[in-house]
Amino acid sequence: MSAMPRNSFVKLNASNKNAPGHSGSRKDAIYIMHSTTNGFTPEIIKGYEKVLNRFPGEHKRKSKTDADVLCPVHDDHNPSLGVDLRHNGAGLKVVLNCRSQGCGYSEILQAVGLTDADLELQENGIAYGCTLEAYAASKNLPMEFLTSNDVALADGTCYVKEEGKEIPAVEIPYADRDGELLTNRYRIAVGGDDKFRWEKGSTTTLYGLHKLEEAEKAGYVLLVEGESDCHVAWYRGLPAVGVPGVDNWRDAWALHLDRIPKIFVMVEPDEAGKKLWRALVGCNALAGRLRKVVI
């Protein structure tokens, strides 16, 4: 990896879709990983249970996704209506089957006040679990780079309360200026709205402090949202530090950037991006050095 000349920076932002800070999250959305044992996310299971709860009386739960309930159409005393979550060609659907009398589908729906659409579950839940390989693929970055001493990502596991267990996660080491490990943050999902957990007892800080010296020499730094935009920038030989979540900026962190005359802030064109920019503009210590780069 060779350092890029300073003036290539502007070009990079003009047209390069893989430029630092460019919408990693949208790209991520394609890489959905199912981490639950049977391929259903917790959100989907919740949706299934909501349907299930419309049926009064005794339930015989056979698995997370299979249950027999009392058929609301015929005089049922022994749960004989199967209410099962299934994949079909179009997506996920709760399938009804009266095994005792073969009662009609629409009659069953009517009896419990549901429509056909209520049985189609949208897969918009969070798919937990992230491996280094999946992460590398989603960012289009080589494994050799991500595991090099400079980045040092590793496959690990992280306990996720929502899943109730340890799940595969990418360990992201946060180093200090001298490259000494401060803490780890875990990437627990490739995409979605819930992607990170801090190691217990962590003090949050900027990501990539070990790149500060390089930034000071270059006379500028890219200030980006999150770790992955740092990885993209570093891969291109650009000095970058990351704010771990737009809600997390702390004015005290400006101290780290004291000796850097130009701070290019990569602002995503969304609410989060605006929020980060406002927080930075409100930080007196950065006054006069910020340059907004909308990406």
Ligand SMILES: [Zn+2]
């Ligand atoms: Zn029936």
